[in-house]
Amino acid sequence: MKIQTLGLASLCVILASCGGADTESAEYRGDEELPNGMTISEMIETRQDGLEDVGGSFKTISDELKKGDPNVADIQTAAANVEAHSQEIGDWFPEGTGADSGVETEALDSIWEDPEGFEAAITKFETAAGELNTAAQSGDVEAIQAAFETAGGTCKNCHDSYRADDD
Amino acid sequence: MTTPAKDVLVWDWTIRLFHWVTVGLIPALWWTAEEGHMAWHARLGLTLLGLLVFRLYWGVFGSPTARFSSFVKGPSAILAYARSSLRRPYVPSTGHNPLGALSVVALLGLLVAQVSFGLFAVDVDGLESGPLSSLVDFKTGRQFAEWHEFTFELLLWMIGLHVLAVLGYWLVLKTNLVRPMVTGRRPAETATPETATRNGVSLPRLVIGVALAGLPVFAVQL
Numbered sequence: 001m002k003i004q005t006l007g008l009a010s011l012c013v014i015l016a017s018c019g020g021a022d023t024e025s026a027e028y029r030g031d032e033e034l035p036n037g038m039t040i041s042e043m044i045e046t047r048q049d050g051l052e053d054v055g056g057s058f059k060t061i062s063d064e065l066k067k068g069d070p071n072v073a074d075i076q077t078a079a080a081n082v083e084a085h086s087q088e089i090g091d092w093f094p095e096g097t098g099a100d101s102g103v104e105t106e107a108l109d110s111i112w113e114d115p116e117g118f119e120a121a122i123t124k125f126e127t128a129a130g131e132l133n134t135a136a137q138s139g140d141v142e143a144i145q146a147a148f149e150t151a152g153g154t155c156k157n158c159h160d161s162y163r164a165d166d167d
Numbered sequence: 168m169t170t171p172a173k174d175v176l177v178w179d180w181t182i183r184l185f186h187w188v189t190v191g192l193i194p195a196l197w198w199t200a201e202e203g204h205m206a207w208h209a210r211l212g213l214t215l216l217g218l219l220v221f222r223l224y225w226g227v228f229g230s231p232t233a234r235f236s237s238f239v240k241g242p243s244a245i246l247a248y249a250r251s252s253l254r255r256p257y258v259p260s261t262g263h264n265p266l267g268a269l270s271v272v273a274l275l276g277l278l279v280a281q282v283s284f285g286l287f288a289v290d291v292d293g294l295e296s297g298p299l300s301s302l303v304d305f306k307t308g309r310q311f312a313e314w315h316e317f318t319f320e321l322l323l324w325m326i327g328l329h330v331l332a333v334l335g336y337w338l339v340l341k342t343n344l345v346r347p348m349v350t351g352r353r354p355a356e357t358a359t360p361e362t363a364t365r366n367g368v369s370l371p372r373l374v375i376g377v378a379l380a381g382l383p384v385f386a387v388q389l
Contacts, residue, residue, distance in 0.1 A: 056305035058293030063301040152294040159292065 028102035034094050040101045047092035048105075050085050057081045058155070061132075061148055065141070072139050079129075079136035079144075082151070086129035090122055106164040114161075121158035128154045174352040176366045177261055179230040181373065183351055185222050189215065189278070193326070197319070205295040213298070213384045216282045221380035222275065228376070230366040232262030239272060240265040257340040259353070270332065273325055281318045286387060288312035298387045 030041030038046070057078035064070035098109050111118045128151040135147035178186075192215050199208040226235040240248075248265040251258075263271055286299040289308025300308045336342045347353040351366075 052305070055289075055291065055293035055309075059289055059296060059300070059305045059308065060293075062294060062296060066301065152292065155292040155294065 026100045026102040029096075030101060030103040032096070032101075034096060036091070036094060040097055041103050043092070043094060043097050044101075044103050044105050044107075047089075047097075047107075050088060050092060054082055054085050054155075057085075058148075058152065061136075061144070065145055065148060070141060070144075072136075072141070072144075075144060076136045076139075079133040083129045083133040086126045089125065090119070093118070108162050108164055111162045118158075118162055121154070121162065124157060125151070125154040175261070175355050176351050177232055177347050177353050178351045179233065179366050179368045180351060181221070181225060181229070181368055181376075182233050183348055185218055185225075186348055188218060192218075193322075203295075205290075209298065212282060212285050213387070215278065216286075216387075217380040217384045219275070219279055219282060220383055221376050223279075224376045224379050228372050230368060232366055235272075238263035238265070238268040240268060245269070252340065257342060259336075259340075259342045259344075267332070270325070270329055274322075274329060277318055277322045277325055281315065281322060284311045284315040284318060288315045 030039060030044075032040050034040060034043055036043070060078040061075050064072075064075050093107065093111055095112055097103075097105070098107055098112060099105055100109070128147070132144070132147040132151045135143040138144075192211055196208060196211050196215070199205070199211060225233045231237055245265045245268075248260075252264075252266075260267075286297040287303050287308060288311040289296040289300050289303075289305060290312065291309070293305055296308060297311070300311070303311070333344050336344050
């Protein structure tokens with residue numbers, strides 16, 4: 001019986017620790033205007049849509065590469081889209097668009113605390129996205145596969161340090 | 168294997184193999200996902216898919232204690248069992264008792280949901296994806312991934328409850344449920360009269376079940 005009580009007690013502790021709120025919600029400032037003329041919430045929405053679009057393009061390429069006979073035209077469209085977004089991404093994280101704006105975002109404060117590291121990560125992605133698009137336009141599936149893996153690595157590289165874990 | 172004649176077989180070897188391989192697969196699946204070994208995560212997930220298909224088939228065509236019809240009972244049988252479990256000495260059921268059956272159904276249902284969601288899931292970067300994810304777009308795939316995470320949490324709670332219940336049977340009802348799940352047998356004196364039923368494995372049915380289990384595993388990879 002004692003062991004059972006112990007089990008129940010530890011279950012309660014686990015329950016309690018799960019329930020605790022881990023972040024204080026900041027005061028909402030999503031309507032404030034940024035120097036680029038967008039509001040904070042508009043900026044966050046734009047970059048989320050953009051990054052989601054990059055994710056969608058990556059999925060298209062990944063889906064095609066898994067097939068025995070990939071549709072190169074689809075890969076080309078997707079890779080061009082990734083490269084286009086990679087040119088914009090540097091403008092997607094102006095100061096003030098972190099979680100302390102009160103708008104829901106997974107962008108970590110480390111983006112603005114370590115601007116050089118963040119910029120280096122973006123540059124890696126830009127370069128890899130350019131190379132992916134070049135490989136895609138060549139139509140060489142093996143080269144696309146290699147460039148895709150490199151580009152994917154640059155997503156993870158940046159996300160590991162500058163985006164909150166989504167789980 | 169020689170066993171005393173008074174022991175009765177309550178779980179055939181396929182049931183026990185299914186149980187313990189699943190016990191091993193769940194932490195392995197969690198770990199491979201956590202560490203990003205997604206190729207292995209997919210292989211192990213497909214293994215679990217095959218096991219689940221077999222278990223569902225065995226629930227209809229398998230040995231008596233494996234069959235859903237033998238242990239899935241209505242509320243009145245569950246209540247009657249709950250009442251009888253208060254009487255001493257406690258006499259364990261031969262297979263799943265009507266209350267434990269709820270846990271079996273919940274665990275199997277959650278595992279089926281978990282594996283099914285995983286087939287369509289896409290990671291946040293669009294880099295890793297389940298074998299059927301090309302059938303859905305990125306946003307839908309992300310939705311599946313979120314369900315995949317949510318069902319895993321439910322599964323953890325259900326496993327916790329399952330382990331606590333087994334512990335309760337051991338400590339309160341003085342019934343060891345782990346040993347029969349390992350050896351397949353329990354002493355005859357603690358078994359109810361219907362234990363005369365044979366719980367052996369029919370070879371032809373086993374072959375059909377293994378073939379059925381293999382089908383979806385290969386189909387989703389085409």
